[in-house]
Amino acid sequence: MQEQASWRTVAAATGPGDRARTEAGVRLAYRRAGLREPERIVWARSPLEAVRLLSGAAVNRDGAADSGPDGGGPDGGGPDDGGPDGGRWADPGAYGEALSATGASVRDAVRNRPVAAARAALHTRLGPTGWGDHWRATGADLWETTRPLIDRVRTGVVEALAPADRKEETGLRLLLLDAVLGQHDAAWLAALDAAPGLDGLAEVARTAGWWWPYENVAVVAERPVELHRDEAGRLDRGDGPALAHTDGFALHAWRGLPVPGEFLDRLGTLTPELIRAEENAELRRVMLEFYGYDRYLEESGAQPVHRDETGVLWRIALPGDEDVVMVEVVNSTPEPDGTSRTYWLRVPPTTTTARQGVAWTFGLGAEAYEPLRQT
Amino acid sequence: MYRQGDVLIAPLAESAVPGGALDAASEPRDGRGRLVLALGEVTGHAHAVVGPGRLIREASVFGPMLLHVPEGARVVHEEHAAISLPKGWYRVIRQREYVPGSVRIVAD
Secondary structure, X not given: OHHHHHHHHHHOOOOOOOHHHHHHHHHHHHHHOOOOOOOEEEEXXXXXXXXXXXXXXXXXXXXXXXOXXXXXXXXXXXXXXXXXXXXXXXXXXXXXXXXXXXXXXXXXXXXXXXXXXXXXXXXHHHHHHHXXXXXXXXXXHHHHHHHHHXXXXXXXXXXXXXXXXXXXXXXXXXHHHOOEOHHHHHHHHHHOOOOOOOHHHHHHHHHOOOEEEEOOEEEEEOOOOEEOEOOOOOEOOOOOOOEEOOOOOEEOEEOOEEOOHHXXXXXXXXXXXXXXHOOOHHHXXXXXXXHOHHHHHHHXXXXXXXXXXXXXXXXXXXXXXXXXXXXXXXXXXXXXXXXXXXXXXXXXXXXXXXXXXXXXXXXXXXXXXXXXXXX | OEEEOOEEEEEEOHHHOOHHHHOOOOOOOOOOOOEEEEEOOOXXXXXXXXXXXXXXXXXXOOEEEEEEEOOOEEXXXXXXXXXXXXXXXXXXXXXXXXXXXXXXXXXX
């Protein structure tokens, strides 16, 4: 199980890794797949930058220089020439050399086949039930928190590149599917840890982010420099990007809910009126959570609806939306300073008593909820 | 019925234990030999059972889970007082929160 903890660390690692180790891992992965090593290994600062480089290369391959991903920009010589947007993504610096003649994707040979073979071997050895148990004991938990992050990154890359039409978007999504997930393959590597042939993949995972293996070139993205998650593993930050790379690629989220970056700037100046005026229910929920239900309840003059030994039930009417109904619960174990932490949990609007609300949070009816001891 | 933070541990009559549970594989113990009922992703703080017993995962990754402690056990956590459990079977339930249109687990 110690090994599982270390793969968990790999999945959440930030900052630059050891490039020499990464590149050795990439070359090893090619050799393990029976391929010749790539002629070049190109670094990108983020998956976004990697996709930009590769979509430029795709343009070169197709000779369709007038339909580059930057809209009006041919990006013909690769991103080093700045590109017409001249802005956020236009300065790769030491990263992102011009790409041409990448050759075909070899992801299948480098990643899919060795992983499938290792999985099949383990499946044969353990049997279907044994494999299920093994997966639950090794990768399942980690995959549960990593998969949403992978989806968010893919969506974030597509949104940042603002594809002009469906066809362009499909092209970007296909490019994203060419990626080997590096550190985000940790759950699978945890499950298939001892398998022969995965050592190259594992080495890259320990030191880098997503990477794109092609016949002639491998493009490797650095890990993020910022990654903030809550205790449930969801992206979560109230005062900046929850995930950020050095080229400016960033994702903003509050307890896993995607929010616009500029939205977070407004959170510092919230008032109950501004919260009530927000029309987007999800954003209003974020505002309420950020503002603090306790403060909101106090300042908006909300009255407790019900009180019993399990806690206090509150109700806030929101115009044009379902009521916010919350139970206020006191944490039974005092904090080190002797105070008891109070917290609020939102419960369904049909809730009428505090006991019913607390019981609901554990999937029980009011009559069934009877803790003998709480800490 | 016992509660430690966002985890509820509800006794289960032996007759109510699902049939497949006796044959189902146990969850592995962590590096410190504990049965982990719930793990905080960031702090690494865990609601964990110390002592002999088995933990059996039912449907989803976030539970519920079945716990069998034939000799009784202690539930420990870095920030909550320990709880002693009498011997027997339990269902372990993770606290959740209402979100319009969906439900999410609580991270304490």
